[in-house]
Amino acid sequence: MSRSHPDEGWVDWPVLGEGWKRKEVVRRSGSSIGQKDVYYMGSPIFCVFCWSYLEEIDESVIMCSKNTSIHIHEYTNLTVCACFCHPQWIPCGQCVGCHNTVNCGQCVSCCFLCLLLILKRRSCGECNACLCRKDCGTCDFCVDKPKFGGSNKKRQKCRLRQCQRQAMVKPHLFLMNSLVVSGHFDIVLVLNTSLLTFDRDTYISSTNIWEKLNSSHQKEATRINSNTRRGIPHGKCCLSENLYIMDTVVCIYFLLCRSLQITQIFSLADNQAGSGTDSENQLMKLLHSLRSSVLPILWYAIMVDGPQLQLIQCSKQSIMTDTMVLIDPGFYYKVTVQKQPLLPTHSLYDKYPGRLTTVTEVVNLLLGLEKYVVCQGLPPREHLFHKEPLILERASTCDFLVKRKLSMCTSCRALRGF
DNA sequence: GCCAACGTTGGC
DNA sequence: GCCAACGTTGGC
Numbered sequence A: 001m002s003r004s005h006p007d008e009g010w011v012d013w014p015v016l017g018e019g020w021k022r023k024e025v026v027r028r029s030g031s032s033i034g035q036k037d038v039y040y041m042g043s044p045i046f047c048v049f050c051w052s053y054l055e056e057i058d059e060s061v062i063m064c065s066k067n068t069s070i071h072i073h074e075y076t077n078l079t080v081c082a083c084f085c086h087p088q089w090i091p092c093g094q095c096v097g098c099h100n101t102v103n104c105g106q107c108v109s110c111c112f113l114c115l116l117l118i119l120k121r122r123s124c125g126e127c128n129a130c131l132c133r134k135d136c137g138t139c140d141f142c143v144d145k146p147k148f149g150g151s152n153k154k155r156q157k158c159r160l161r162q163c164q165r166q167a168m169v170k171p172h173l174f175l176m177n178s179l180v181v182s183g184h185f186d187i188v189l190v191l192n193t194s195l196l197t198f199d200r201d202t203y204i205s206s207t208n209i210w211e212k213l214n215s216s217h218q219k220e221a222t223r224i225n226s227n228t229r230r231g232i233p234h235g236k237c238c239l240s241e242n243l244y245i246m247d248t249v250v251c252i253y254f255l256l257c258r259s260l261q262i263t264q265i266f267s268l269a270d271n272q273a274g275s276g277t278d279s280e281n282q283l284m285k286l287l288h289s290l291r292s293s294v295l296p297i298l299w300y301a302i303m304v305d306g307p308q309l310q311l312i313q314c315s316k317q318s319i320m321t322d323t324m325v326l327i328d329p330g331f332y333y334k335v336t337v338q339k340q341p342l343l344p345t346h347s348l349y350d351k352y353p354g355r356l357t358t359v360t361e362v363v364n365l366l367l368g369l370e371k372y373v374v375c376q377g378l379p380p381r382e383h384l385f386h387k388e389p390l391i392l393e394r395a396s397t398c399d400f401l402v403k404r405k406l407s408m409c410t411s412c413r414a415l416r417g418f
Numbered sequence B, C: 001g002c003c004a005a006c007g008t009t010g011g012c
Helices: A068-077 A108-120 A140-144 A206-212 A215-228 A237-241 A245-260 A278-291 A359-369 A410-416
Strands: A021-026 A036-041 A045-047 A052-054 A062-064 A178-181 A187-191 A194-198 A299-304 A308-313 A323-327 A333-337 A372-374 A401-403
Touching: A278 A299, A278 A308, A278 A359, A323 A359
Parallel strands: none
Antiparallel strands: A021 A036, A036 A062, A045 A052, A178 A187, A187 A194, A299 A308, A308 A323, A323 A333, A372 A401
C-alpha cells in the first residue's frame, strides 16, 4: 500500500462526523498503480463488525479500502448510503446516499442492521415457550420474582417461557465477528477464514452455529468474546483478521432475501418490470435468474442505469476484483478491467458466445475469467524524489487480461523490448 | 467455566 | 414510574 506524507492534503470531511478529514492519494506502486485511494482520519469509531474501536490503525489513518469505508459509514451515521448500490462500493461522501439521514429499511446497510437484530434476539417468537404468556410460578426464576414472594435476586424469565430455539448461549458476541456470506452454499458464516455452511431452511441461532464450530472455532469465538467482554478494543482486527467485510454485505443480501422475503435491495426504481421495454424486462429476468442461481464465489449481479446488468467480483481478495462484465439489453456484453474495456479482438471473446442470454453462459464466462490475471503493464519509471504520482503505462493494444502463467500481455512485452 | 447477583434498560 | 428480564461480572 502506498502512502503519501501523513500531514499533507487533508481536507475537512464533516459528513463522517465532526473532526473527520479526507484526502485522496494516487497509488504509486503495485499492479493497480495510478488508481486513486481515499483516506479518512478522525475520532475512534466503534465497529459493530469487529465489536471494537477503530483507532490508531495505520498511523491514525483509516484507509478507505472497500472494507473500512463501509465501517465508517455504517457506524458513524447508522444511515443508508447509496454508495452501497454503486458498483465500485466506495462511498464518495458527496452523493445523495452519503448525505442521507433516514433509514430506508431496504438497502444493504439497513438490512445489515436488521440482521444484527435477528442474530441478537433472544426469542424466536414462534415456539411454545415464546407463545406462553403465563409464568409457571414454581421454577427457580419464578420463585425469585417478587409477585411470587421472592427476593428478586435472579431476575430471569420463567424457565418454561425461555425460547427453545434461541436460548442463551454464552458466546453471543462472536456472532458480531462472524460474517455471513453466500456463494456456493445457501448460507455461509465466516469466522475469520473458516466457513460454516447451513441449508437455507436452517434456523440460524447462536446455538446451532456454536454446535457447528470445531474446537478451534470455539476457542477463537471465546477469545473474541473475552476480548470484547469489557469493551477492550482488540487492535487491528478490522484490517488484519476480518477480511470479509465487503463480502458480508453481499451475503447478507442473500440471507435476508431468503429469510425475510426481501426481493430487491439495489435501487431498481427506474427498471421495474412493466415500466421499461421488452428487452429491459428480459434483462431483468436474467438478473433475477442470476440472483437465484449459484454464481462463482462472490461474483454478484447488479442492475445499473442504462439499463445495464453488471457482474462484479466483490471479494477484494480476488485477482478479478477490478474486473466487471457488462451486459446490455440486447445481451451483448463486454469485459472491463479497471474500467478499461478489453479490445474486441481479445481471445476471451472467441471462447464464449457473443451474447450472454442464460445463467449457464454467464457462469461459464465468469469461470473462464478466473483463469486470467491482470496484465502488469510496463514497469514504472524511476520517480524517486518526484512528487507526481506514477501512472501505470501499458501498450495501446494491451490485452489487460492475460493467462495466469504470464504476467504481461504480448503488446506490453513487445514494448518493453522482450 | 459456571452461575448467583444485580445494574441497567426498554416497554408499557 | 414500574416492571420484566437482559447482559455483565465477581466469586467460587
